[in-house]
Amino acid sequence: MTPLKNVTLARDHVRTGSGRSLRFDRRTLLVCTALALLAAVVTVLSIGTGRYALGPWDVLRTLAGNGPPGADFIVLDLRLPRALDGLLAGFAMGTAGAVFQSLSRNPLGSPDIIGFGNGASAGALVALIILDAGAPQTALGAVCGGRATAAAVYLLAWKRGVHGYRLVLVGIGASAVLGAATSFLYVRAEIGKAAQAATWMVGSLNGRGWSDVSIAVLGLVVLVPVVLLHARRLALLEMGDDTAAALGIAPGRSRLVLLAAGTGLTAMAVAAAGPIPFVALAAPQLARRLTRSAGPNLLPAAWMGAVLIAGADWATQRISGSAILPVGVVTGVTGGVYLAWLLLRERRSGRL
Numbered sequence: 001m002t003p004l005k006n007v008t009l010a011r012d013h014v015r016t017g018s019g020r021s022l023r024f025d026r027r028t029l030l031v032c033t034a035l036a037l038l039a040a041v042v043t044v045l046s047i048g049t050g051r052y053a054l055g056p057w058d059v060l061r062t063l064a065g066n067g068p069p070g071a072d073f074i075v076l077d078l079r080l081p082r083a084l085d086g087l088l089a090g091f092a093m094g095t096a097g098a099v100f101q102s103l104s105r106n107p108l109g110s111p112d113i114i115g116f117g118n119g120a121s122a123g124a125l126v127a128l129i130i131l132d133a134g135a136p137q138t139a140l141g142a143v144c145g146g147r148a149t150a151a152a153v154y155l156l157a158w159k160r161g162v163h164g165y166r167l168v169l170v171g172i173g174a175s176a177v178l179g180a181a182t183s184f185l186y187v188r189a190e191i192g193k194a195a196q197a198a199t200w201m202v203g204s205l206n207g208r209g210w211s212d213v214s215i216a217v218l219g220l221v222v223l224v225p226v227v228l229l230h231a232r233r234l235a236l237l238e239m240g241d242d243t244a245a246a247l248g249i250a251p252g253r254s255r256l257v258l259l260a261a262g263t264g265l266t267a268m269a270v271a272a273a274g275p276i277p278f279v280a281l282a283a284p285q286l287a288r289r290l291t292r293s294a295g296p297n298l299l300p301a302a303w304m305g306a307v308l309i310a311g312a313d314w315a316t317q318r319i320s321g322s323a324i325l326p327v328g329v330v331t332g333v334t335g336g337v338y339l340a341w342l343l344l345r346e347r348r349s350g351r352l
Contacts, residue, residue, distance in 0.1 A: 028291045028300060035287075035303035039087060039310050046314040047079045085208040086309040086327065088216035089273035092265040094287070094305020095227060095298055097280030099262035102234050102296040103255060104167045107342060110281035111146075111266040114171025118178040119149025120267040121201060121275045125182055128197055129189040139215045139271035146267035149174060150259055203276035203328025205313055212272045219268025226261045227298060234258055235295045276328045278335020279308050285342070 048054035052074050054062070061067045062075040097110045104114070111117040123145015127133035133141065157170040182201070186194045227234075233254040236244040244251045266280070286308075287300035312330040319325060 025291070025293055028293055028297070031287070031290045031300050032303055035300065035307050039303060039306045042307065042310040042314050043083045043087060046310060046317065047075055047083050049314060049317040050074075050079070081210050081213050082205045082208045083310070083313070085212045085216060085272055086205050086313045087306045088213065088220060089269040089276065090279055090283075090305035090307070090309030091302045092216065092219055092269040092305070093276065093280040093309075094283035094302040095224060096262045096265040096269070097305065098284040098287070098296045098298050098301035099227060099234065099258055099265075100280070101284050102238050103258060103262075105238055106168055107285055108168050108281070109171075110284075111262065112275065112277055112280055113175070114168055115153055115174035115178060116146050116150050116171070116263055116266050117270060117275050117280070118175045118182075120146035120270040122178045122182055122185075123148070123267070124271055125185050125197055125201070128200070129185050129193050132193075136215075139268065142271040143264060143267040146263045146270070147260070149178065150263040154259065200274045202326040203274040203331065204326035205273055206326065208273065215268055216272035219265055219272070223261045223264045223268070224302075227258065227265070230254060230258055230261075231296065231298055234298075238295070273309070274328065276309060277332045278338065279305050279331055282335060282338050283308055
């Protein structure tokens, strides 16, 4: 009786106009609201940081069209696209990380660990180095590379279903192969293109413009609704295929739809901001600790991803005194520490 009582108290119901009841978790709603506000605050601070420093109030006045002289160009043309690109890419990475960790039923099953992010990076590098492509073609290359990698990993991991740890191990192998392929692309590239690609591969928001923001927006508008519509199916798939099928969903078809949507979000985020490491790995786990709720926690993970990249971008500017340091350096260092802790925790629990 106690668990049922706790669940009832933790959730509220709202009656819609059609007479249906909409159930939501109050703590999850509060966490999403708090994370969204934190992302907005950090974004304002990040926009105001730089050689031409602006206070938070000046940034808000400029965004409203009443800023100090000379601030419009700096805020609206230079810093705002960078900040929005980071927020949107983080939102996409957090969502994709929650999807893949739920599908694999493994906290290590994030797209940058199981190779999907590396596949998107390899596709984007082919477009950048070999085809000398622009932003739209780079995004298409990232999508094609990510989906080809996802299909290969899924098929190689299939054996009367896809076990979480088998998917992770096959993905790590695919990630190593793709790492060798990207190294080969560097060797074959001209020095200028190789340097540009190397900077991009670290995961950087430097020089991002409105075209990159458009790519991220397109990915979110098309794919996030697909993921949210399948959120209940994703939660049931965490219980296993037999349980999900008994509760009335088609596990194979649902998994393929979610896999395609998560891969697309990963690819669009990589195309918009580069392969920023460990955000997709850490965001769902941190969000789950805040909500204290089982299940995929899609929206909390998405907002946590946005906060992580926005915070890392602000930290890079504070550390270096400029916007030159790639944001992937900060997420890579902190994510490496987090991954070591997560591996130690999995080993102590007996799952590794």
